[in-house]
Amino acid sequence: MTPDGIERRSDCPISFALDVFGDRWTLLVVRDLALKGKRTYSELLASDEGIATNILADRLKRLEELGIVVKRRHPDDGRQRLYGLTDAGLDLLPVLVDLIVWSATHDPQSAAPAAFVEEARRDRDGLLARLRGER
Amino acid sequence: MTPDGIERRSDCPISFALDVFGDRWTLLVVRDLALKGKRTYSELLASDEGIATNILADRLKRLEELGIVVKRRHPDDGRQRLYGLTDAGLDLLPVLVDLIVWSATHDPQSAAPAAFVEEARRDRDGLLARLRGER
DNA sequence: CTGGATCCCAATAGATACTG
DNA sequence: CAGTATCTATTGGGATCCAG
Numbered sequence: 424m425t426p427d428g429i430e431r432r433s434d435c436p437i438s439f440a441l442d443v444f445g446d447r448w449t450l451l452v453v454r455d456l457a458l459k460g461k462r463t464y465s466e467l468l469a470s471d472e473g474i475a476t477n478i479l480a481d482r483l484k485r486l487e488e489l490g491i492v493v494k495r496r497h498p499d500d501g502r503q504r505l506y507g508l509t510d511a512g513l514d515l516l517p518v519l520v521d522l523i524v525w526s527a528t529h530d531p532q533s534a535a536p537a538a539f540v541e542e543a544r545r546d547r548d549g550l551l552a553r554l555r556g557e558r
Numbered sequence: 559m560t561p562d563g564i565e566r567r568s569d570c571p572i573s574f575a576l577d578v579f580g581d582r583w584t585l586l587v588v589r590d591l592a593l594k595g596k597r598t599y600s601e602l603l604a605s606d607e608g609i610a611t612n613i614l615a616d617r618l619k620r621l622e623e624l625g626i627v628v629k630r631r632h633p634d635d636g637r638q639r640l641y642g643l644t645d646a647g648l649d650l651l652p653v654l655v656d657l658i659v660w661s662a663t664h665d666p667q668s669a670a671p672a673a674f675v676e677e678a679r680r681d682r683d684g685l686l687a688r689l690r691g692e693r
Numbered sequence: 694c695t696g697g698a699t700c701c702c703a704a705t706a707g708a709t710a711c712t713g
Numbered sequence: 714c715a716g717t718a719t720c721t722a723t724t725g726g727g728a729t730c731c732a733g
Binding site: 427431432433434435436437438439440441442445446447448450451454470471472473490511514515517518519521522523524525526527528529530531532533534535 | 562566567568569570571572573574575576577580581582583585586589605606607608625646649650652653654656657658659660661662663664665666667668669670
């Protein structure tokens with residue numbers, strides 16, 4: 424156990440990334456914040472994959488502790504919280520784009536948007552800059 | 559359940575990728591084959607992270623079924639098997655490189671090789687081409 | 694010997710019911 | 714609405730067994 428709360432299995436950077444994202448839900452939360460414009464707990468809870476509420480709460484807390492997500496109060500409605508990505512979270516956009524391209528290429532049933540994939544292949548840097556700017 | 563044995567939680571390509579790689583071990587096996595030059599079961603078993611033998615056997619079987627890994631007999635020693643990546647496996651190199659860069663940037667205790675990370679930032683395409691060629 | 698398969702059991706993840 | 718509690722299912726570590 425280290426100061427940031429991650430149990431490192433080795434000093435390999437890929438291993439560290441898997442200690443953070445190596446489960447079936449964490450990166451889906453990041454996806455919803457990074458690419459789907461979701462901001463509130465209920466929006467995140469209504470994912471297509473049907474994330475359970477305890478899992479969502481756990482992952483949001485963990486991502487917040489890791490400095491990947493920030494939680495704020497809604498300026499108008501004090502009950503609501505707004506979730507967003509930090510710079511460290513936005514830096515995951517390359518990983519998300521790579522995963523989309525890989526799945527589009529190798530999943531026989533891929534439903535990845537063709538225009539997005541084509542742009543990712545042709546002008547990856549431009550796409551990433553645009554996605555980052557949209558936040 | 560689909561023909562390829564993956565249970566899709568949705569038709570999202572990121573979700574599909576996580577259905578395949580969303581655990582703490584699968585991508586470590588890919589890493590050892592893609593970047594560490596490991597080829598045999600015993601070499602893979604001796605990872606820094608201490609993968610258990612049942613987990614390694616399970617992940618190799620799964621990756622083979624998914625067309626990401628190929629298993630052959632050793633030409634000289636019939637007892638040994640040689641594992642390697644298919645093209646679909648090599649196409650994960652971008653993901654691995656992105657994860658290394660992300661960890662190098664955001665892990666306060668990162669031990670990522672500085673020269674590798676610098677090259678990934680400066681000439682990502684060149685690095686990927688070279689890594690692919692080395693296999 | 695290498696490359697697994699199997700089993701037991703502990704630990705963790707996750708679905709569902711419930712609460713402030 | 715935004716979580717917590719509880720209960721169950723799955724994963725994984727470690728030992729052992731087995732086949733070529």
